[in-house]
Amino acid sequence: DTGVSQDPRHKITKRGQNVTFRCDPISEHNRLYWYRQTLGQGPEFLTYFQNEAQLEKSRLLSDRFSAERPKGSFSTLEIQRTEQGDSAMYLCASSPTGREDSPLHFGNGTRLTVT
Amino acid sequence: GEDVEQSLFLSVREGDSSVINCTYTDSSSTYLYWYKQEPGAGLQLLTYIFSNMDMKQDQRLTVLLNKKDKHLSLRIADTQTGDSAIYFCAESGGAGGSYIPTFGRGTSLIVHP
Numbered sequence: 001d002t003g004v005s006q007d008p009r010h011k012i013t014k015r016g017q018n019v020t021f022r023c024d025p026i027s028e029h030n031r032l033y034w035y036r037q038t039l040g041q042g043p044e045f046l047t048y049f050q051n052e053a054q055l056e057k058s059r060l061l062s063d064r065f066s067a068e069r070p071k072g073s074f075s076t077l078e079i080q081r082t083e084q085g086d087s088a089m090y091l092c093a094s095s096p097t098g099r100e101d102s103p104l105h106f107g108n109g110t111r112l113t114v115t
Numbered sequence: 116g117e118d119v120e121q122s123l124f125l126s127v128r129e130g131d132s133s134v135i136n137c138t139y140t141d142s143s144s145t146y147l148y149w150y151k152q153e154p155g156a157g158l159q160l161l162t163y164i165f166s167n168m169d170m171k172q173d174q175r176l177t178v179l180l181n182k183k184d185k186h187l188s189l190r191i192a193d194t195q196t197g198d199s200a201i202y203f204c205a206e207s208g209g210a211g212g213s214y215i216p217t218f219g220r221g222t223s224l225i226v227h228p
Contacts, residue, residue: 004157033215042119042203042218043158056215091157103148104216106157 002026004107006092012113013082020078021110025094032075033104034067035091036060043091049075050097082114119219121204126225133191135222137204140185145208147180148216149189152201161189161202191224199226 005024013019025032030051035043046065047057051072061067064082069075079086089111093104118140127133139147145166150158164171164178164187171178177190191198201223205216 006157035218040220042205042220045215045217048215093158103146103160103163104158105160106150108155108157 004092004094004105006090006107006110008110009108010111010113012115015082015084015114017082018078018080019082019112020076021090021092021112023075023077023092023107025074025092026105027073028096029094029105030072030097031095031102032069033093033095034075034077035093037089037091037109038087046077079112082112084114087112087114119204119206119217121202121219121222123220124223124225126227127194129194129196129226129228131194133194133198133224133226135189135191135202135204135224137187137189137219138185139187139204139206141206141217142182142185143208144185144206146206146214146216147178147187148205148207149176149178149187150203150205150218152203152221158203166208194224194226196226196228199224 007022032049034046037043045058046061047067049069064080067077089109091109093106095102120138148163149161152158175192179188201221203221204219207214207216
């Protein structure tokens with residue numbers, strides 16, 4: 001399977017704990033995006049990388065959130081001191097560079113539940 | 116800022132056509148997309164259209180774009196029970212040219228046998 005892979009699929013954590021999610025994009029894709037999706041809503045943009053450079057961050061990405069893509073391949077999204085409001089599906093997507101119309105290819109997401 | 120609006124629910128009988136509508140506010144949007152999401156899964160790209168086109172057809176799917184009214188629709192011919200899912204409209208390429216898609220809330224399509 002050469003699609004976008006996310007790990008874990010589900011994560012349950014207690015409020016105040018830190019969590020980290022991983023995304024492996026399609027191998028030839030240089031762009032990597034993180035979105036958040038809550039129940040009944042569409043995906044909301046969090047941040048995006050081109051290779052290892054983080055080029056844009058949404059105001060939704062509070063200082064408790066940090067994303068990295070150290071070698072321009074896989075990416076991690078860490079949430080520190082989780083809150084119940086962080087409960088959501090975290091979606092990763094990738095696309096190739098060079099063409100602005102390249103659509104995003106999504107993974108199956110990591111569902112986070114903060115208790 | 117950008118805004119994408121969709122009706123939340125659509126119910127059709129198997130074999131009928133489904134039409135899902137979307138409106139957007141950013142007149143400089145360049146690309147418009149339709150994605151499908153099944154329960155527990157990520158988003159699957161169905162089709163997309165460039166803003167200088169007004170129609171695109173791909174097998175059972177027809178996309179119509181009215182750029183003047185900023186209205187996009189997705190028609191699914193001969194709808195099947197397997198088409199039951201949430202359908203998201205998205206736009207990108209607007210002000211600033213960031214090409215980061217903005218999504219609507221999704222339309223839940225229910226297909227009755």
